[in-house]
């Protein structure tokens with residue numbers, strides 16, 4: 001049989017849902033053996049947890065099994081969940097708010113992950129909580145990025161500060177912050193152009209936006225939200241590290257969880273870089289945004 | 304860091320292998336374990352990796368590898384060669400219709416790079432003497448039409464857009480018609496991003512393909528995609544019958560293992576690679592470079608030379 005055909009066949013075999021698989025895995029055997037651990041590791045890798053973190057997690061499960069003298073394979077799933085929860089530190093971290101308004105949230109990330117859309121949803125989310133929200137259109141680079149944000153501002157019913165396409169993003173950020181103060185906004189959310197974390201000139205540009213905000217209001221931005229696409233694999237770790245080094249990422253918004261990807265890489269990110277997920281995106285609609293809940297997330301990992 | 308360990312680990316493996324005149328099955332297994340790790344860390348789908356390693360082992364054990372003078376080099380060379388073979392030859396040709404216009408449909412997940420790549424492809428084909436028409440058939444994403452119009456304007460390539468709130472299928476049909484009257488010989492249709500699990504939106508693409516009968520359906524895939532790449536490619540392929548793939552955002556530091564996964568499940572050629580946001584940042588795909596990248600071979604190839 002050719003490679004493609006064989007692969008197709010084996011893929012068909014693994015197409016059952018995660019729950020089904022993991023349940024099968026733990027129920028069809030009585031004894032906890034090596035093969036079982038191996039399959040557990042594979043399930044984690046399949047959710048983009050990454051080989052190292054997956055191995056680490058399985059090792060922790062192994063230790064717990066020994067310590068508690070667990071003999072029932074059926075208990076493995078809960079032990080695994082427990083350990084992932086522990087890594088994610090259970091409770092969801094709230095978005096940082098400034099004690100003196102306006103709170104400034106700067107939204108950053110690589111190209112196409114969902115920054116502008118997430119900002120539209122965030123604006124709506126906080127507006128619905130009675131906050132006065134202002135948006136700053138500091139992506140002056142991508143074609144029609146300003147128009148896109150403007151449509152979102154309209155949908156959310158909030159105001160927007162913009163310059164022309166091609167303008168200096170730092171200048172937009174500065175003006176937005178002045179406007180937010182003058183209009184007594186509670187919250188200013190700044191959109192930035194997508195950029196790959198490896199491009200040093202673009203990362204410098206982003207640092208400048210951060211510096212200008214801090215000069216205009218010491219302590220701003222209060223939240224630097226890195227948007228990660230759940231479909232992204234292990235590269236998300238490099239993204240988080242380099243954006244973190246450049247502008248001090250304080251939280252993650254994980255988007256596109258309505259797709260088939262699990263976004264398991266955030267477990268590795270939490271473990272190695274200690275940056276919490278704060279929000280999740282579950283669709284293209286304006287209310288498809290939720291605060292991150294570790295329990296729900298861990299449950300969904302195995303669905 | 305995730306990727307950092309690879310070359311050290313392989314070096315260690317090589318060091319151990321180098322001392323041996325002949326390789327035992329255990330030696331090969333050890334080396335392949337390292338290769339497996341490298342592939343997984345590069346986001347090659349775990350199932351693809353499993354089958355790939357099994358195949359290499361089948362080929363390698365007992366024959367060439369064991370007789371090879373320098374077994375360590377040989378392991379990596381075999382793996383590299385197999386990876387290249389698996390990713391297919393470079394095939395950057397767009398299937399042109401015998402009778403113009405050639406219609407190309409661009410599809411893919413949200414944010415993969417369809418709109419940008421549509422413009423890049425139009426630019427590329429124009430350089431080859433074609434007269435492309437860009438079609439704005441994404442009626443969902445805010446300012447998607449405007450985005451394509453801005454790009455078309457930058458290039459001086461016409462953009463067909465319908466402001467009357469029509470749905471994508473009729474826009475595509477009207478555009479194909481307007482291409483004929485306007486003397487355009489390639490029609491590139493930019494569709495809205497979607498998740499492959501979204502039944503309604505996938506059905507819409509099927510209807511579009513059925514009505515328009517494009518000559519090429521190209522899946523645009525973000526090179527940073529993780530394990531989900533297999534399911535995505537498989538679903539788009541089974542529902543639409545892909546003709547090829549374009550890989551975007553290869554200008555970053557991703558290992559891009561999704562390329563292998565996508566190619567492995569669809570068997571369809573990767574035709575182009577996107578290497579930046581600029582409209583000339585589109586290149587024919589090179590399977591050999593991609594294989595090196597997936598294995599982290601920049602370092603590994605120099606290691607082989609030293610081995």
Ligand SMILES: Nc1nc2c(ncn2[C@@H]2O[C@H](COP(=O)(O)OP(=O)(O)OP(=O)(O)O)[C@@H](O)[C@H]2O)c(=O)[nH]1
Pocket residue numbers: 109110111112113114115116117118139142145192193194195227255256257258259280281282283284288413414444496497498
């Ligand atoms: N299915 C789904 N799509 C999403 C989600 N969040 C964003 N998107 C879509 O992803 C695509 C890209 O979103 P944008 O908000 O433009 O992404 P961006 O990061 O601002 O992109 P650039 O500014 O070009 O870097 C659009 O099609 C959005 O509708 C989500 O949670 N689920």
Ligand SMILES: Nc1nc2c(ncn2[C@@H]2O[C@H](COP(=O)(O)OP(=O)(O)OP(=O)(O)O)[C@@H](O)[C@H]2O)c(=O)[nH]1
Pocket residue numbers: 111112142194196411412413414415416417418419420441444447494495496497523551552553554576577578579580584
């Ligand atoms: N660095 C880099 N960025 C790219 C490349 N291709 C596209 N992009 C960027 O990726 C982001 C998303 O591109 P779009 O063309 O809007 O993606 P799309 O698939 O049309 O998005 P939706 O229509 O919302 O699904 C934009 O910021 C593009 O500039 C590439 O090869 N390299």
Ligand SMILES: [Mg+2]
Pocket residue numbers: 115116117139145191192193194
């Ligand atoms: Mg944007």
Ligand SMILES: [Mg+2]
Pocket residue numbers: 417418419441444447493494495496
């Ligand atoms: Mg688009």
